[in-house]
Amino acid sequence: MDWNQMWKEQPTVMNMLKQSIEKDRLAHAYIFEGMRGAGKKHTAWLVAQSLFCPWQQEAAPCGSCSECMRIEHGNHPDIIVVEPEGASIKKAQVENLQKELTYKGMETAFKIYIVNDADRMTASAANSLLKFLEEPESPILALLLTENVHFMLDTILSRAQKISFAPPSTDTRTRIYQEQGVSEAAASLLARLPDETARGYNEEGTDWIVQGRALVIQLVEEVHSRPHQMLLTLQEKWLTHFKDREELDIGLDLLLFWYRDLLTVKYGQQDLAYPDQKEVMEKQGQRMPETDIANTLQLILDAKRRLRANVNAQLLMEHLLLRLQEGS
Structure with a gap:
């Protein structure tokens, strides 16, 4: 440079x-x-x-x-x-x-x-x-x-x-991760995580991020289209992947990035944490007004704060998903 x-x-x-x-x-x-x-x-x-x-x-x-x-x-x-x-x-x-x-x-x-x-x-x-x-x-x-x-x-x-x-910039951080051999899907998420969280991710860690990413995509789809399935996915997959409070906090970040992307797509911008999911987001965004997306973001931020206050993780996530489903 x-x-x-x-x-x-x-x-x-x-x-x-x-x-x-x-x-x-x-x-x-x-x-x-x-x-x-x-x-x-x-x-x-x-x-x-x-x-x-x-x-x-x-x-x-x-x-x-x-x-x-x-x-x-x-x-x-x-x-x-x-x-x-x-x-x-x-x-x-x-x-x-x-x-x-x-x-x-x-x-x-x-x-x-x-x-x-x-x-x-x-x-x-x-x-x-x-x-x-x-x-x-x-x-x-x-x-x-x-x-x-x-x-x-x-x-x-x-x-x-x-x-x-x-x-x-997020673009710069994404490029740095990709130059280190991280996949585009993982790099776009790692670039948005706090530096102290993302720094230690080796190949095994990025696989964990990619799996968490897939869970977010599945869970969001269930919240908005198959709500009868979401609590089962939470119990069998989400809570077994994001095992402790630190990992669950990252999972909430990944969920937060999804809904931020919804707003980004609504505004016609391109800087996405889930760039390959743009078409899905465009469809979902058509069904959700901006106010509902903003409320959803606030619910996730509230969940992150409650997590730090030692609230039971399973109850916290069940409450969050039910609130998200109500607003969908």
């Missing part, structure tokens, strides 16, 4: 960085925080290109000189990247980073280090980095990237400038 593309995705972030680069007022350390897919890594590399590119104009790197190309391919000797080893970033990794940064830059006097998933530093690693953030020994720029800024030490947060990235 080049400078102009990133500007379209994150105009506020890019404008802030552009002004700092042009005025030579970059802080010595930044925390880039935001959801996966927001462009934090792309932006970190673009900042590095901007600082090393001899042909940059208005902070935008040329993208084609030898400096830009080496940075793009991860081959610049004065840029160091730290990634988690296994589940965490360990103290030894930070100590190795500090050692590397004590050496003069191979080609410039300036060095950049990028820490991906900075929230995954162990306590000892974070404390080692803290001392280095306070007293850098040479011209150094630190870029700490995280999806979970609330897991980072307050002392580190206080010594770096935080830049918050806007959430990526």
Whole structure:
């Protein structure tokens, strides 16, 4: 992703960085925080290109000189990247980073280090980095990237400038999941789930989402066309698939997305969580006024709130389906 593309995705972030680069007022350390897919890594590399590119104009790197190309391919000797080893970033990794940064830059006097998933530093690693953030020994720029800024030490947060990235568009998130091999059906749903919910889905997890998706389609059809069947489906399929409160909350989200799609189709828009069900929704939408759909959405949101209040899951779902059926 080049400078102009990133500007379209994150105009506020890019404008802030552009002004700092042009005025030579970059802080010595930044925390880039935001959801996966927001462009934090792309932006970190673009900042590095901007600082090393001899042909940059208005902070935008040329993208084609030898400096830009080496940075793009991860081959610049004065840029160091730290990634988690296994589940965490360990103290030894930070100590190795500090050692590397004590050496003069191979080609410039300036060095950049990028820490991906900075929230995954162990306590000892974070404390080692803290001392280095306070007293850098040479011209150094630190870029700490995280999806979970609330897991980072307050002392580190206080010594770096935080830049918050806007959430990526649903289309962008869907594309990211598809690039990871997730099916279109699962990707369009995962893209709409909270990041902390969707992050851990491996192949088995996406199969679970796809099965849950099929249950939503079946249950909605029964609510509106075969109400005598819906409580049996709830008992035999829904409650055995969405087993605990956390899973049931996701099931209610999937149900919520269906009725949001109904409104979306009514308004003639295309951004659907269930894109392959558009024709079904058009027919269903013809039978449901907008006010009824809005009431249905409110009923589902109320059910999500009651679920968090430890209401019996089966009774909650039975009550919800009966209310949905009354409004169909």
